[in-house]
Amino acid sequence: MIREAEITDKAQIVELYKMLVPYSKKMNVQEEQIEMIRKDPNNFLLVYDEEGEILGTITLNICLQALHGLRPYGIVENIIVHEKHRNKKIGQKLLQYVEEYCKSIDCHRIMLLSNSKRKKAHQFFEREGYDSSVSKGFKKYL
Template sequence: MIIREAEKADRDQIFKLYKMLVPNSKKMTVIEAQIETIRKDPTNFLLVYEEHGELLGTVTLNICLQAQHGFRPYGVLENIIVHEDHQGKNIGLKLLQYVEEYCRSVDCHKIMLLSSSTRERAHYFFDRAGYSGSVSKGFKKYL
């Protein structure tokens, strides 16, 4: 088991994981060049959980600057996905722990994430991992 930054060669497996999250998306596209752009960016991370050459999970972490807490940034998580055949094996928890360790190492003061309002199993998972769904209300506007 290893958690690492995604590479261009991971494109097809990442796409399959994303399709598990949003199976009906017709606009989704995963581009190797964008994976490489994220990999080179010191504040954005596309992380994958790999076992025996197979990607079983992924998460995107963005470290965001702000002025409210001095020099302390915050983290935003997106697209937290565990392969549907491997859920319940602590893969998601390991990804969250990895992200949290990194965020502590760069002195983040919080980590935020959004989850679709219909994904109740995911909400239960996030709650058990220490993320409160009652602190804030999330809003999105698609462009």
């Protein structure tokens, strides 16, 4: 089942994030932030829960813009499926859930960035309809 994360999910979310960014020294998952996201109508920390075990997670942020009338857009971040549960369509289900929600609120598009070295993830995103040739992503860490 896909649901919004709760503060009691913190430890399992941290374990998933360690698989996503194993050498990160800046990771700092806080229960207060999980709860703030949960209460925010435009931000979602979603988990794929199978009998109490969190097998995947995805973050969705809904952003307003002026370019396309009243249509917002979605940004997907930090999508990860547990290493032992990959190739079971969990990532696909998470992305489909996000896409259905974005369609329901008339989003113009969904964007995501992926580490340039994660080739298998890129193949997965392309299979799910995301086009890497449309834009080039940039980041500036602060």
